[in-house]
Amino acid sequence: MQFVLVICLVAAAIGSGLVAGIFFAFSTFIMTAFSRIPAEQGIAAMNSINITIVRSPFMLLFVPVAILCMAISVLAFMNWRGGASATMLAGAALYLVASFLSTIVFNVPMNDALAKAGGNGPEAVQLWTSYLRDWTWWNHVRTIASLLASVAFVRALMLV
Numbered sequence: 001m002q003f004v005l006v007i008c009l010v011a012a013a014i015g016s017g018l019v020a021g022i023f024f025a026f027s028t029f030i031m032t033a034f035s036r037i038p039a040e041q042g043i044a045a046m047n048s049i050n051i052t053i054v055r056s057p058f059m060l061l062f063v064p065v066a067i068l069c070m071a072i073s074v075l076a077f078m079n080w081r082g083g084a085s086a087t088m089l090a091g092a093a094l095y096l097v098a099s100f101l102s103t104i105v106f107n108v109p110m111n112d113a114l115a116k117a118g119g120n121g122p123e124a125v126q127l128w129t130s131y132l133r134d135w136t137w138w139n140h141v142r143t144i145a146s147l148l149a150s151v152a153f154v155r156a157l158m159l160v
Contacts, residue, residue, distance in 0.1 A: 004075070062103075072088050076092075084159035087156040091148075091151075095146060098145030107142070110134060110138075
């Protein structure tokens with residue numbers, strides 16, 4: 001069982017760290033670059049990303065890490081190891097709630113609304129302006145949560 005736990009923690013640490021890196025890119029330069037181009041072009045670019053990402057290898061990382069977090073939570077409770085288990089649960093909760101679920105609850109609905117928008121009129125510009133602000137804020141949350149989850153999994157590895 002120890003071997004399985006270690007493999008799960010290593011995979012979750014690497015996976016959540018990679019997810020954090022992808023989100024970090026959006027938070028630090030992709031969304032800023034999109035904010036500098038006309039709304040119509042920014043909307044088209046983001047819609048293209050949103051279509052592409054669900055069919056990309058990113059989903060083979062993002063979803064399995066969530067599944068690993070559930071497995072790690074079960075393993076933490078099955079064989080309680082004090083601080084190590086608490087750290088595992090913290091990492092799993094950070095990823096599952098603040099990264100994975102916040103994506104579903106906040107970012108995806110904003111992406112869906114953006115997909116319905118078109119043109120370059122005042123309504124599109126207003127939607128794009130609020131999208132950039134709100135989507136990026138939630139992306140910061142996902143970035144930090146994924147990074148902290150990765151750190152928690154590395155710390156748990158040090159404790160088990």
